[in-house]
Amino acid sequence: MNETPANATETRPSLRFEHVGQVFPASDGSRVVALEDVDFSIGRHEFVAVIGPSGCGKSTLLRVLAGLVRPTSGQVQIYGLPVNGPREEIGIVFQKPTLLPWLSIADNVTFPMKHKYGRVTPQERQRAGELLQMVGLAEFADKRPDELSGGMQQRAAIARALLHDPEILLMDEPFSALDALTRDEMSLELLNIWTQRPKTVLFITHSIPEALLLADRILVMSARPGRVREIIEVDLPRPRSLDTLTEPRFHELANHIRRQVFSRVVGL
Amino acid sequence: MSSPTTSAGRSSRVSSGSRMSARWKDGLAPLCAFIALLALWEGACRLFAIPGFVLPSPSAIAAAAGKVAPGTWAGHIGATLKVSLLGYGLSILVGIPLAIALSASKALSRTLYPLLVVVQSTPIVAVAPIIVVVLGAGDLPRVFITFLIAFFPIVVSTVTGLQATPAELIELSQSLGASRLREYRNIRLPYAIPHIFAALRISITLAVIGAVVAEFVAAENGLGYFINFSTSLFQVPQAFAALMMLVLISLILFQLVGLAQRLLFAWSLPKKSP
Ligand SMILES: Nc1ncnc2c1ncn2[C@@H]1O[C@H](COP(=O)(O)OP(=O)(O)O)[C@@H](O)[C@H]1O
Ligand SMILES: [Mg+2]
Numbered sequence: 067m068n069e070t071p072a073n074a075t076e077t078r079p080s081l082r083f084e085h086v087g088q089v090f091p092a093s094d095g096s097r098v099v100a101l102e103d104v105d106f107s108i109g110r111h112e113f114v115a116v117i118g119p120s121g122c123g124k125s126t127l128l129r130v131l132a133g134l135v136r137p138t139s140g141q142v143q144i145y146g147l148p149v150n151g152p153r154e155e156i157g158i159v160f161q162k163p164t165l166l167p168w169l170s171i172a173d174n175v176t177f178p179m180k181h182k183y184g185r186v187t188p189q190e191r192q193r194a195g196e197l198l199q200m201v202g203l204a205e206f207a208d209k210r211p212d213e214l215s216g217g218m219q220q221r222a223a224i225a226r227a228l229l230h231d232p233e234i235l236l237m238d239e240p241f242s243a244l245d246a247l248t249r250d251e252m253s254l255e256l257l258n259i260w261t262q263r264p265k266t267v268l269f270i271t272h273s274i275p276e277a278l279l280l281a282d283r284i285l286v287m288s289a290r291p292g293r294v295r296e297i298i299e300v301d302l303p304r305p306r307s308l309d310t311l312t313e314p315r316f317h318e319l320a321n322h323i324r325r326q327v328f329s330r331v332v333g334l
Numbered sequence: 335m336s337s338p339t340t341s342a343g344r345s346s347r348v349s350s351g352s353r354m355s356a357r358w359k360d361g362l363a364p365l366c367a368f369i370a371l372l373a374l375w376e377g378a379c380r381l382f383a384i385p386g387f388v389l390p391s392p393s394a395i396a397a398a399a400g401k402v403a404p405g406t407w408a409g410h411i412g413a414t415l416k417v418s419l420l421g422y423g424l425s426i427l428v429g430i431p432l433a434i435a436l437s438a439s440k441a442l443s444r445t446l447y448p449l450l451v452v453v454q455s456t457p458i459v460a461v462a463p464i465i466v467v468v469l470g471a472g473d474l475p476r477v478f479i480t481f482l483i484a485f486f487p488i489v490v491s492t493v494t495g496l497q498a499t500p501a502e503l504i505e506l507s508q509s510l511g512a513s514r515l516r517e518y519r520n521i522r523l524p525y526a527i528p529h530i531f532a533a534l535r536i537s538i539t540l541a542v543i544g545a546v547v548a549e550f551v552a553a554e555n556g557l558g559y560f561i562n563f564s565t566s567l568f569q570v571p572q573a574f575a576a577l578m579m580l581v582l583i584s585l586i587l588f589q590l591v592g593l594a595q596r597l598l599f600a601w602s603l604p605k606k607s608p
Binding site for chain 2: 079099132134135151152155158160161162164168177178180181182184210212259
C-alpha cells in the first residue's frame with residue numbers, strides 16, 4: 067500500500083528527545099517546570115500527535131525541537147545530531163495563520179525564501195504555485211490574506227511551511243481556530259499531503275478524533291510538570307477517511323485516551 | 335464597534351449611485367456645519383455689536399486678510415511651512431530609528447525611555463527662549479523646537495507597533511535563521527505601519543504648533559510672527575486671519591499624511607467592506 071509512509075519508518079530515529087527538561091522563571095519569581103524528563107523517539111516519516119491539557123508544555127516541546135528554545139536539561143537530536151539552533155529541514159505551522167497582511171498569498175508562501183536569502187528563484191515561485199494548487203488556493207494566489215477565510219489562510223500557512231519541502235513538519239494546534247467542518251476537511255487534506263510527500267510530523271492538537279485520524283502514534287502528556295504520560299500506537303488501518311471515525315476500534319482508542327487525559331484532572 | 339460593520343454591510347448592498355451620494359453627504363455635512371457656524375458667528379458679532387478687537391466677525395477677518403498683500407501672505411505661509419516640515423522630517427528621521435533601537439535593546443530602552451519622558455514632560459514653550467539663545471538666529475532653533483514638540487508620539491507609537499508584531503512571526507523568522515536586521519525590515523517595521531501613521535497624523539499638527547511657538551519666541555517672518563506682530567498693533571482681525579491660515583495649513587497637511595498612507599500602504603487601512 068503506497069498510502070502508508072508509516073511502513074517506511076526506519077529503525078534509526080529521525081527525532082530523539084533525551085531526558086529533556088525545560089524550566090521557565092515565572093513572573094512571581096517561582097519556577098515553572100514546563101517539561102520534565104521527556105524521553106522518546108520519532109521514526110523517519112512517522113506522524114506523531116501530541117495531546118494534553120493546556121499549559122502542559124506541548125508548545126514548549128515543539129519550540130525545543132525547532133531550536134527556538136534551549137532545553138534546561140537533556141538534549142534533542144535530529145538525525146543523531148544535537149539541536150543547537152534553527153534547522154533547515156524543519157517547517158512550522160502555528161495555531162494562527164500569521165500571514166503578512168501586506169503581501170499577496172503567493173508572496174506569503176515564498177516569504178521564507180525572500181526573508182532568508184533576500185530573493186525568490188523562479189523555481190520557488192513555481193513550487194509555490196503548485197503548493198497553492200495542492201491546498202486548493204490556486205485562484206487566490208494574488209489576493210491579500212484578509213480577503214480569505216480563516217481556513218484558507220491556514221492552508222496558505224501550510225503551503226508556506228511546505229515550500230522548502232521540509233523533512234520535518236511541526237504543527238502547533240494548526241486547526242484549532244477553525245470551525246468543525248473546515249477542521250475535518252483540513253485533516254484529510256493534511257493526510258493527503260503527507261501521503262504524497264512523506265514527512266516526519268509532530269502534530270499538537272486538543273482533539274482526540276483529529277489525533278486518531280492522523281497519527282501513527284499519540285503522545286499523551288500530563289501537566290505540571292509536563293511529562294509524557296503514555297504513548298499510544300494507533301493501529302487503525304490506512305488509508306484513513308471520515309469512515310475511520312465510525313470504526314469500533316476508533317472508539318476504543320478514543321475512550322482510552324480520554325481516560326488518560328482526564329484521570330489527572332479527576333484525581334483518579 | 336458594531337456601527338462600522340453595519341454601515342459597511344449596508345453600503346455594499348446599495349447601488350454605486352447612492353454610495354456616491356453617501357460620500358457627498360459625508361463631505362457636505364461638515365461643510366454645512368462650518369457655514370452655519372460662520373453665519374452664527376457673524377450674526378452674533380453684529381447683534382451684540384462685539385468690538386472688533388475682542389472678537390472680529392468673519393467678514394471683518396476676510397476684509398483684513400484681503401488687505402494684506404498676497405506676497406506677504408506667501409512669505410509668512412512659506413516660512414511657517416518650511417519650519418514645520420523641516421521639524422517634522424527631523425522628528426521622523428530621528429523618531430523611527432530611535433524607536434527601532436529602543437525596541438531592539440532592553441538596556442537602551444531602560445536607559446533612554448525615562449529621559450525621553452522627561453523631555454516630553456518639559457514645557458517646550460518655556461524652554462524655547464533658551465533654545466533660541468543657545469542655537470542662535472536662523473531656522474535652526476525653530477526647527478529644533480518643532481522637532482522637540484513633534485517627535486515623541488512618533489517614537490512611542492512606533493515602539494508600540496514594533497512590539498505588537500505577532501510572536502509566531504518572530505519565531506518563524508528565527509526558525510529560518512534570519513538576521514535581526516531582516517526581522518525588523520521585513521516583518522516588524524511593516525507591521526508597525528498603521529501605528530506609525532497614526533502618530534504621523536498627530537505629529538504633523540504638532541509640528542505646525544511647534545513652528546508657531548518658535549516663531550512667537552524669535553522670528554522675523556512666519557504666521558506665528560505675523561500673529562504676534564498684528565496683535566501688538568491691535569490689528570486683531572488680521573491676527574485672526576493669520577490664525578485661520580494656520581488652521582487651514584494644519585488641516586491640509588493632516589489630510590496629506592492620510593493620503594500618503596492611502597497611496598503607499600493601502601493594505602494598512604482598516605477595511606471598509608469585505
Ligand atoms: N517563555 C516562557 N516563559 C515563561 N513561562 C513559559 C514560557 N513558555 C511557556 N511557559 C510556561 O510553560 C508552561 C507550558 O507552556 P506551553 O508549552 O505553551 O503549554 P501548551 O502549549 O501545552 O499549552 C506554561 O505554564 C507556560 O506558562
Ligand atoms: Mg500551546
